Amino acid sequence: MIDLKTLTIKKAHDHLSKKDFTASDLAHAYVKEIQNKNPDINAYLETYADIDAQAKLADQKFEAGTAGILTGIPLAIKDNILIKGRIVSSASKMLQHYTGTYDATVISKLKEHAPVFLGRANMDEFAMGGSTENSAFGVTKNPWDTSRVSGGSSGGSAAAVAADMALAALGSDTGGSIRQPASFCGLVGFKPSYGAVSRHGLMAMASSLDQVGPIAKTAEDAELIFNAIRGKDRMDSTTLEIINNTTEAKKHFRIGVPFSFMDKGVDADVMKNFTDSLEALKKLGHEIVDIELPNIDHALAVYYILMPAEVSSNLARFDGVKYGLHKDGKDLLEEYLLSRKEGFGDEVRRRIILGTYVLSTGYYDAYYNKANIVRALLVRDFETAFENVDFVATPTSPIPAFKIGEKSADPLAMYLADIFTVSANITSLPAISVPSGFANREGKLLPLGIQFTAPFKHDDTLFTIGKLFEQSRVY
């Protein structure tokens, strides 16, 4: 019996190297968990038929002495990342039967290590949502309390790892979609600097905000995956080569906290846990500084203007002609109208229409242009703050995992859960969510997370602070 509960990538790699078990044994252990738990949790939309063959390939690498740290590591892949020859649907009826025609860059980079892709993870349709309730194929339940959501949009990725149905996972993060589900499920979630990881082969949602990143059990595991997928890619012109600048091994940091931003709207247990976390950081020798981010109150409004604007453009490609769902109509126009009506769910349609509005004549200046100005001001706010501090810390989410159905009737209430995560996307900054403790609800422990944001391209220091914080855990 392999103890999956306490397994990490590093530990698994050590066991595989020492031949305590093979990659095939490890894959089988995860497949068994998936068979037991997935019918209830619904983290996977599909598990792949060739898991055995993938594991054998990994075992051969160990035999040949060419194995790397990720060889044979069982991973869940969010359903908006293309793998050649496999179905990839973005949890949408629009792409229910769509097969990827090439490997995303992150996938081809991972394949060099021969990990084991277990299956494609559920998500909010086209990554739009914070609970996976917008999946066309059913909600993903939170393994800590199955009456609650796993978060989103990468909820399937997070639930798979939390329920030991994968050792780690890839997600995508446009406004918090890696960090918030990681926080709801008691995991580490990392959103890299804009450009650190290629989006070639990631289905585009809002292209000035999207990033691919890992969900894992520890900061070290997240770092191992990030290091495997990062780097400049000629297929994504926004990518950058980011040099690891953590060699100086700084151990004591100045951490800025925008306290006035947390005056209202934050759950009392979340706030208590956050202040406890700050105390723990102080005990470790870090300094906590109250900072001002003058325009931070407007981050969410900026996000809910720019994101739908980009969504409305990116999703124009789904026309029922080139690929995806097709509905017959009397002429070409009617086929567009019907295919998009049938293929898209409510939230996707809502955001496309909202985006169409903010980009339309007469409103473009007041919304889209204004939001871009406030975006630039926010970038400046963070740049100013980082002159004095190494990180900015907030809770990852203002609330713990909520009940399935609790917010689905009110889009704005759902959007407010993104309040602390969207600014990293708007400002292109890297951010990490690390487990910080629990809130007790109806006798169940619900995980909470603390979020650290670092200056642009300082991705690597987030793993340093993440590891330091993990050691200080007070629970």
Place this chain on the structure above:
Amino acid sequence: MISKGISRDGVKKLAALARIKIEPEEEEKLAKDMEHILAYVNAIQEVSGTVESRGSEKVVNALREDTQPHEPGIHTEAILREVPKRKGDYIQVKKILS
């Protein structure tokens, strides 16, 4: 121009622009949702500031060499397999002009 809300007719027009058919009974709900969201995002109008829009000045376009990137036809079948309606190696669509 700042929105004071959107009428049902407005929603209908936007849906047409976005090429999405919506049913009459959805119009009211969508108009209400939009009204709530717009009321929230309208708050950015209070911000005063003159920073230039960042746009995409940081992005440098990546161009491939102007040569044949790969042998013609090697991806055709994989891509056309995803087309809902095809005729040979063509995508089939309804007549646009009558």
